[in-house]
Amino acid sequence: MKTEHHIDEFIQRAKETVPNPYLSTRVMAKIEGLEKVERRKSPLWQALALAISIAAAAFLGVSIGNSYVEDGTPERILNINDRQIESLGYYNFDENE
Amino acid sequence: MSDEQLIKEIISGNHAAFKNLMEKYQLQVFRTVMGFVHIKEDAEEVTQDVFVRVYQSISSFHHDAEFSTWLYRITVNTSLNFLRGNRKNRLLQSLEAIFTYRSEEKTPLEELEHAERDRRIRMAIDSLPEKQRMAFILSRYEELPQKKIAAVMKRSEGAVEQLLQRAKENLQKKLGIP
Numbered sequence: 680m681k682t683e684h685h686i687d688e689f690i691q692r693a694k695e696t697v698p699n700p701y702l703s704t705r706v707m708a709k710i711e712g713l714e715k716v717e718r719r720k721s722p723l724w725q726a727l728a729l730a731i732s733i734a735a736a737a738f739l740g741v742s743i744g745n746s747y748v749e750d751g752t753p754e755r756i757l758n759i760n761d762r763q764i765e766s767l768g769y770y771n772f773d774e775n776e
Numbered sequence: 777m778s779d780e781q782l783i784k785e786i787i788s789g790n791h792a793a794f795k796n797l798m799e800k801y802q803l804q805v806f807r808t809v810m811g812f813v814h815i816k817e818d819a820e821e822v823t824q825d826v827f828v829r830v831y832q833s834i835s836s837f838h839h840d841a842e843f844s845t846w847l848y849r850i851t852v853n854t855s856l857n858f859l860r861g862n863r864k865n866r867l868l869q870s871l872e873a874i875f876t877y878r879s880e881e882k883t884p885l886e887e888l889e890h891a892e893r894d895r896r897i898r899m900a901i902d903s904l905p906e907k908q909r910m911a912f913i914l915s916r917y918e919e920l921p922q923k924k925i926a927a928v929m930k931r932s933e934g935a936v937e938q939l940l941q942r943a944k945e946n947l948q949k950k951l952g953i954p
Contacts, residue, residue: 682948682951682952685893685897686897686947686951689894689897689898690811690916690917693807693810693811693814693917694807694810694917696806696810696816696819697803697806698802698803698806698816698819698820698823699820702802702806702820702823702824703795703798703799703802705824706798706823706824706827706828707791707794707795707798709824709828710791710794710827710828710831711791713828713832
């Protein structure tokens with residue numbers, strides 16, 4: 680009987696406990712904070728569009744790179760004997776001797 | 777303003793309406809949570825989580841049951857989830873409660889006895905099977921009629937009566953009442 684009374688007393692004390700008067704203000708602040716985070720998050724379609732455009736740009740770059748074909752003709756090397764143009768004899772002192 | 781009107785206002789984005797709803801129900805939520813967690817600071821934290829969940833899911837409330845019944849369900853589930861995630865902390869807190877219990881009218885020995893008795897009662901309530909504990913807390917802390925408890929727990933009134941009876945017997949056994 681005494682223990683039952685103690686249980687009642689224990690429950691009564693818990694029932695008399697009151698929450699912080701600013702609890703509702705705290706909850707509202709938390710909800711507003713969560714809403715701000717939600718608003719800052721970009722929607723799914725935006726994230727998808729960004730991912731698709733990056734993939735498309737990479738694919739385009741690779742295909743343009745692959746489409747480049749080298750010219751078949753070998754490089755020409757200019758091999759001109761310009762001895763007649765330049766008066767090299769002057770330097771060799773051939774003509775001044 | 778009725779609950780239904782408040783809910784319509786909340787869904788249309790009126791924050792003040794949610795604050796009104798919260799102020800209307802915060803004491804009953806807090807009391808129920810206290811039955812589960814027993815510590816004021818924890819009860820405040822859980823109450824806060826309950827209302828955040830209510831705000832996030834209020835558009836899914838279809839008036840199949842009364843708003844208060846729906847709110848009690850969220851409260852009970854949030855409290856049980858909190859307890860599942862805080863088992864270790866709770867043991868430390870119950871020990872701490874023994875050493876920090878203070879009363880001006882009692883001698884230190886009486887204070888210690890009182891704290892120990894509270895701890896035993898708390899442990900006995902906490903060790904009840906989940907459904908029995910839910911029924912017990914809603915009945916004793918919130919003084920809800922069996923019909924309402926049955927609606928919250930989605931059980932028949934007879935089943936709730938049995939749960940309450942078993943909870944009482946279990947508590948008597950655990951606390952050594954003949």
